Amino acid sequence: MATDALSVSELDVCYGQSQVVHRLSMNLQEGRVLALLGRNGAGKSTSLNTFAGLHQARAGSIRLAGRPVERLSPEGIARAGMRLVPQGRRIFPSLTVLENLQVAEQAARANDDGKHAWNLERVYATFGRLKERMRQRAGTLSGGEQQMLAIGRALMGNPRVLLLDEPSEGLAPLIVAEVAQAIKMLKADRLSIVLVEQNFNLALEVADDVVVLNTGHVVHAGSADAVRAEPELATRHLGVF
Numbered sequence: 001m002a003t004d005a006l007s008v009s010e011l012d013v014c015y016g017q018s019q020v021v022h023r024l025s026m027n028l029q030e031g032r033v034l035a036l037l038g039r040n041g042a043g044k045s046t047s048l049n050t051f052a053g054l055h056q057a058r059a060g061s062i063r064l065a066g067r068p069v070e071r072l073s074p075e076g077i078a079r080a081g082m083r084l085v086p087q088g089r090r091i092f093p094s095l096t097v098l099e100n101l102q103v104a105e106q107a108a109r110a111n112d113d114g115k116h117a118w119n120l121e122r123v124y125a126t127f128g129r130l131k132e133r134m135r136q137r138a139g140t141l142s143g144g145e146q147q148m149l150a151i152g153r154a155l156m157g158n159p160r161v162l163l164l165d166e167p168s169e170g171l172a173p174l175i176v177a178e179v180a181q182a183i184k185m186l187k188a189d190r191l192s193i194v195l196v197e198q199n200f201n202l203a204l205e206v207a208d209d210v211v212v213l214n215t216g217h218v219v220h221a222g223s224a225d226a227v228r229a230e231p232e233l234a235t236r237h238l239g240v241f
């Protein structure tokens with residue numbers, strides 16, 4: 001059987017004495033999108049940040065294409081092929097679109113193996129809007145364009161796994177549809193994606209697999225098809241939908 005792109009096993013994460021993720025296990029197969037859902041405070045961002053090395057897990061393992069990464073630094077994990085697009089996007093607002101992408105490119109090339117599957121041209125081909133706006137300061141882009149730029153920056157590092165933390169946050173419905181399109185394109189490119197979302201409809205539109213967290217515990221895991229057929233499987237844990 002093929003090795004999973006990302007395999008998380010029995011992960012415990014704490015802030016001080018307070019445990020916020022309990023024995024989280026999940027597997028992401030290559031070229032698939034796994035939606036990690038849950039109410040506010042369920043532990044979704046904490047989980048994603050732990051995968052990316054920003055928090056140390058108290059216990060458990062995180063394997064990227066079979067390789068344990070839970071002891072690596074965030075930079076080491078990024079180099080190994082897993083990139084986080086954080087909540088709030090964190091682009092450089094005073095730099096242009098092009099400069100933002102170039103900074104990401106330089107950081108990636110300083111320590112890679114010479115293979116550049118993603119480059120400026122390919123990012124522009126994927127997100128035409130970024131090409132149109134390449135001389136514009138990133139801080140003046142719309143929310144949706146900033147999200148595309150944040151994803152573009154991550155792609156410049158040639159990830160095999162992308163971690164997307166609430167990409168639709170604060171975006172108008174039309175723009176959310178563009179984000180959904182972008183995620184589908186990346187999936188068609190065989191990227192493997194963990195998507196944290198409050199937007200249930202967006203998540204179900206693009207996901208293959210669904211994991212629902214409630215106060216840091218997995219309360220549902222299964223195929224997105226099953227949730228599409230019976231939304232109640234997930235919605236009863238999500239409250240607001």
Ligand SMILES: Nc1ncnc2c1ncn2[C@@H]1O[C@H](COP(=O)(O)OP(=O)(O)OP(=O)(O)O)[C@@H](O)[C@H]1O
Pocket residue numbers: 015020038039040041042043044045046047
């Ligand atoms: N730096 C921190 N120190 C202490 N507790 C934290 C910290 N960050 C988050 N928490 C707590 O950990 C729990 C999980 O938070 P987390 O941000 O992972 O949830 P989430 O599911 O991503 O929710 P949201 O959608 O609101 O971002 C919450 O109870 C939160 O208050």
